[in-house]
Amino acid sequence: MGTRGRYPDIDALPSSAPVFPLTGAVLLPRVRLPLNIFEPRYLAMVDAALAGDRVIGMIQPATAGAEGESMSPDLARVGCLGRLSAFSETEDGRYLITLTGLCRFSVGAELEVDTPFRQVRMEYGHYSGDLKPAPEPDLDRRRLLGALEAYLQNRELEVDWDSLEGAGSEGLVNTLAMMLPLGAREKQGLLLAETLNQRAQLLVTLLEMDRSRGSEDDSDTPLQ
Structure with a gap:
């Protein structure tokens, strides 16, 4: 059952x-x-x-x-x-x-x-x-997966892309929210999101913010 x-x-x-x-x-x-x-x-x-x-x-x-x-x-x-x-x-x-x-x-x-x-x-x-399963979110999968790819590259991490690309929207968003090495406050924010749509939007924002921070760090690195 x-x-x-x-x-x-x-x-x-x-x-x-x-x-x-x-x-x-x-x-x-x-x-x-x-x-x-x-x-x-x-x-x-x-x-x-x-x-x-x-x-x-x-x-x-x-x-x-x-x-x-x-x-x-x-x-x-x-x-x-x-x-x-x-x-x-x-x-x-x-x-x-x-x-x-x-x-x-x-x-x-x-x-x-x-x-x-x-x-x-x-x-x-x-x-x-x-x-019960969440309603289908207004999810831009291309934007999410693009932000995820940049996040993983910055952190030198790998995922099973075939599994992610074949997952439904709810499974994709919730699995990433659970499994990505985000901070405790960010994880709690994703848990507290009222709807799957809000969780998806927050996840994309967190991933893109991480990429932006990485770019800023790179720009501050002196040229060798």
Whole structure:
């Protein structure tokens, strides 16, 4: 059964779930996020998810890098619930998992729990539309892919262009928003975009701004 059949509306979603605070990592509906789990508290989180509803909320700390400074950093106000759709265990005791995005949530409250991992009460009402495919955005694919190509060249990165060019608009925009090495604030901005169209426009803007900054840096480099 697909996630749409399992969760036809927000009433079918769990009212609370464990959360994985991770700077620079966001999850979006219908996109898969691979994760390498090795900290004991998050190994316990995966065990609990496997024994329960198989769901985990991805959320960023409110301050970049805070999860390395505190066991309980303040959380961003919005994250995304994911279903644990793939799981394997390595010989050295790590878990390799995949979360498939279900629906964004606002943090209603953090729960007082005795588990080593954190849990929150989730409010989905503002994001009920996430449970069905987004309307086709007004997307200039040529402009987006051109900006992406320049961004990747500046950073000496590579992607599977055949997969990107064959992807639908929602999958293309959301996958890039999740997988590109953008800053934590930029990632959160993409997560918070109200519509897929707004997310696509913001993504293009971020990529083109990065290219502009690269050009400015080049112009400031003395001639040899």
